[in-house]
Structures are given as C-alpha cells and as structure tokens.
Amino acid sequence: MKHLSDEDMEQDFENLKNAFQPTPVQKEKARRLLFQQQSSKKKFRMKSLLPSIVSLIVLFSVGIGLYINIGESGTTNVTASWDRMLLEQTSQTSPTRYVLEFNGTSLIIEDRFNTFRYEPTLTKENYLKRYKIKEPLLTPGTYENYTITQSGSMYTLKVEGKPGFTYNLEKEGPRILVGEDGVRYSSRIYLDTLETVTDDITPERLKVASQNEHTFLIEWGLDSMDRGNHDFESHEHGQLVVSTDFDEFKRGQAVYYHMPSSVLAKNTEVPDMYIGRVVGLPGETVEIKGGQVYIDGKMLDTFYGKATRRGLGEKEYFELTPRNAIVDAQSTRDYFNMDMAAVSVKKDTVFILVDQWWRGYDSREYGPLPIEKIEGIITGTAE
Known part of the structure; x- marks a missing residue:
C-alpha cells in the first residue's frame, strides 16, 4: 500500500470535489425542472379546490333562500x-x-x-x-x-x-x-271569503198575496220567523197564504211543513205544523261558522244567512238594546257567533232554518227535512 502524505491527500479530495461539481448546463436544467414542478403543483391545487369553493357558494345561497322562505312561509x-x-x-x-x-x-x-x-x-x-x-x-x-x-x-x-x-x-x-x-x-x-252565494229574489218582508184554487190560509202566532216586524204573525198582519202549486224548491222560500217526530217526542209543546225557510238544497253542504251560514264553503250573503235577533245582527243588537234588557251578554255573543258542523243535504231533502235561530226548531235540531213533509210555500199575507 502506498503511503500518502498530507499534501497528496488534500489534492485527492480536491479532485473528488471537482468530479461531483455540476456543470453550468446541468445547473440550468435542474433549475428549470424545479420551477416547472412547483408551478404544476400550484395549478393542481387550485383546480382541485375550485369545485369545493363553488359548492360552498351554492350551499350558502340555498341556505339564505331557505331562511327567507321559512321566515315568510304561509304569509300572504x-x-x-x-x-x-x-x-x-x-x-x-x-x-x-x-x-x-x-x-x-x-x-x-x-x-x-x-x-x-x-x-x-x-x-x-x-x-x-x-x-x-x-x-x-x-x-x-x-x-x-x-x-x-x-x-x-x-x-x-x-x-x-x-x-x-x-x-x-x-x-x-x-x-x-x-x-x-x-x-x-x-x-x-x-x-x-272569496266566493258567496246570494239571493236577489226573496224579499225580506212578506207582501200581500193573491189566492186561488191552489192556496189555503193558516194562522201563525210564534215568533221564530220574527225579523222585528212580526211579518209571519197573524195577530199583526193577518192570515198567511200557503200555495201547493210548486214543482221544486228554491232557496229563501218559507215553507209550511210537518215537524219531524223526533222533535215532537222531546217537546210536546211544539206544534205539529211548522214554518221555516229553505236554506240548503239537495246535493249541497250547509255549515255555520261564527254565526254565518256557508253553502258548499261559500258564504250565504243574504238577510237570512246569519244569526240575528229580531232582524238585528250582533253589532246593532248591542247598540240598540238597553243594557238592563240584556240578561247574559256573553251567552248572547256566543249565539251570534255559533258554529254548526257541515251537514250534507241528500236527494229529496232540504235544509231548513228559522229566521230567529234562538226561538225555533229547524234542521240544526232534526237534520235535512224530507220534501214529502212539506205541505206548501208561504207566498205572503192574505188580502
């Protein structure tokens, strides 16, 4: 083995260092390669994050929309x-x-x-x-x-x-x-209430009616039809004219009929023959909400379509009636705002209401009335 001096060893290390030193060309290639790798890596990251960013924006927009819609849900x-x-x-x-x-x-x-x-x-x-x-x-x-x-x-x-x-x-x-x-x-x-049912034909007050071979006269004394003028009461305006000449019933007609036995069995004081007004016709649904009559969900916009006392509505009644004449104010208000569940009027029946609901019997008590029980239509008072 050859023994090397210190000078020789130092020269050999210098030669080894020079052997591993990159040339200027190698340095330039390394720099370009490193720059390209870093640039590609950055572009890749941006592209991969873009869908996530878009998704977050969409979710944020949807969240705001839901918040607004929920806040205004059901508001009109x-x-x-x-x-x-x-x-x-x-x-x-x-x-x-x-x-x-x-x-x-x-x-x-x-x-x-x-x-x-x-x-x-x-x-x-x-x-x-x-x-x-x-x-x-x-x-x-x-x-x-x-x-x-x-x-x-x-x-x-x-x-x-x-x-x-x-x-x-x-x-x-x-x-x-x-x-x-x-x-x-x-x-x-x-x-x-968007839709209404009206009656422009039926007069609020009875008029004098003529008589013929299809009519007969009756006496009536109850106040169940009283609208403040006692039109149906014979002691005030004379006998009532009842006509048997009819083919079908119309809304608003006052009819003379046989009271159902279910009512007579409960109260023997109720007369066998009674008077009421046709409100619901065959095939219709009658309902009362807050003292107002509805036909097939439509408000019955007539003088007989809501609760009254002698023809007065709630407001007029409390304004015109002396306080000492009102026995129970709350019960009276409950009457003006009464409810009745919907009732279906079947074929060959009609729904009857008296004009003064709190003073008489009608279909609220016995249900739709069979047409066969009706004797005639009241056309007015006798001449």
Whole structure:
C-alpha cells in the first residue's frame, strides 16, 4: 500500500470535489425542472379546490333562500281584500270605541268614545281607570301606505312612514278579530271569503198575496220567523197564504211543513205544523261558522244567512238594546257567533232554518227535512 502524505491527500479530495461539481448546463436544467414542478403543483391545487369553493357558494345561497322562505312561509299579503273594510271595537274590557276604516292607500283610525253615553260627569281618563284595558295601542289619525299580511290566523297591520306602527290582530271567527292589546273588533264583511252565494229574489218582508184554487190560509202566532216586524204573525198582519202549486224548491222560500217526530217526542209543546225557510238544497253542504251560514264553503250573503235577533245582527243588537234588557251578554255573543258542523243535504231533502235561530226548531235540531213533509210555500199575507 502506498503511503500518502498530507499534501497528496488534500489534492485527492480536491479532485473528488471537482468530479461531483455540476456543470453550468446541468445547473440550468435542474433549475428549470424545479420551477416547472412547483408551478404544476400550484395549478393542481387550485383546480382541485375550485369545485369545493363553488359548492360552498351554492350551499350558502340555498341556505339564505331557505331562511327567507321559512321566515315568510304561509304569509300572504291581503291588503287588497281589506280595501273598504270597517273594523269596529266590540271589546267589553274597555269602554273605548275605536273604528278602523281601510280606504285605498289610506287608513283612518277614529276614537268615537263619548263620555256622555256613560257618565257625563266623568272625564275619559277617570272613566278608563275602572277597566282592564285603558286605551287601545292604536293612535287615532289618518295614515297612508299601509299593508296587511296574514300568517295563519294572525294578521299584521303595518303602516309605513312617519309616524308608522305595526299592530297584530288574531282571527277568532269569520268576522271577529282580537288585537294584541286584547281589544276585540268585528267586521261587516267575512274574512277569507272569496266566493258567496246570494239571493236577489226573496224579499225580506212578506207582501200581500193573491189566492186561488191552489192556496189555503193558516194562522201563525210564534215568533221564530220574527225579523222585528212580526211579518209571519197573524195577530199583526193577518192570515198567511200557503200555495201547493210548486214543482221544486228554491232557496229563501218559507215553507209550511210537518215537524219531524223526533222533535215532537222531546217537546210536546211544539206544534205539529211548522214554518221555516229553505236554506240548503239537495246535493249541497250547509255549515255555520261564527254565526254565518256557508253553502258548499261559500258564504250565504243574504238577510237570512246569519244569526240575528229580531232582524238585528250582533253589532246593532248591542247598540240598540238597553243594557238592563240584556240578561247574559256573553251567552248572547256566543249565539251570534255559533258554529254548526257541515251537514250534507241528500236527494229529496232540504235544509231548513228559522229566521230567529234562538226561538225555533229547524234542521240544526232534526237534520235535512224530507220534501214529502212539506205541505206548501208561504207566498205572503192574505188580502
């Protein structure tokens, strides 16, 4: 073995270092290769993340849409259907008398409180101290640009501008609303009723009728048909003319019929022959909601289509009847807002109602009346 000196070993290491040193060409190739690899790697990452980014954007948009839709689910703008509607306060927990009139784009709120109607010596403020509700949340005045939205049984009244406000009303019946402060209101039209059934033929009052070989006369003394003028009562207007000349029945006709035995068995004081009005015809469905009659889901918009007492509706009755003459105010209100489940009127039967529901028997008691039990149609009073 050859012995190397320190100088020789140092020279050999230098030669080995030079042998592994890359040339300028090799350095350039290495630099290009490294740059290309890094660039490709970056592009690959961006492309792989792009679908995820798009998916996140789509999910975010869908989430916002769902949030908006859920927030407005079941909400309907009913502003147009409230045009010309009048809401009048009927609450017994506050003596105030607020009236809301919706007219075009204007809402007029009036406070018609009159202390002289109650105790003239008291101021309104002192009078209100006795009651649970001191004053409705609404402020009298004329407001422009209102909107009404409905969600289920809740109506939200919103007035834009300055001053503006939001007031909630909950439906208790087809024409009864209760404000968020507990004040009760009634409307003259029936809420959520798009279609109606009308009767432009039947007169509200009986007229004098002629007689012939197809008619006969009867005496009648009960007030079940009383609309305030006692038209059907013989002691006021004479005998009634009953005609047997008919082929089919029409809505609104007053008929003279045999009372079903089911009623006679319960009350022996009820006469065998009775008078009532045809309200439902064969094939129809009759229902009462909130004191209003509906035919096949359509409101019966007639003078005999809702609960009355001697021809007066709820509002008129409480306004015109002295307080000491009203024995039970709540029971009376319940009467004006009574309900009856839907009844199907089968072939060869008719649904009968008396005009004063609380004073007589009709199809609410015995169901649809077989046509064979009807003796004739009342055409008027005798000459």
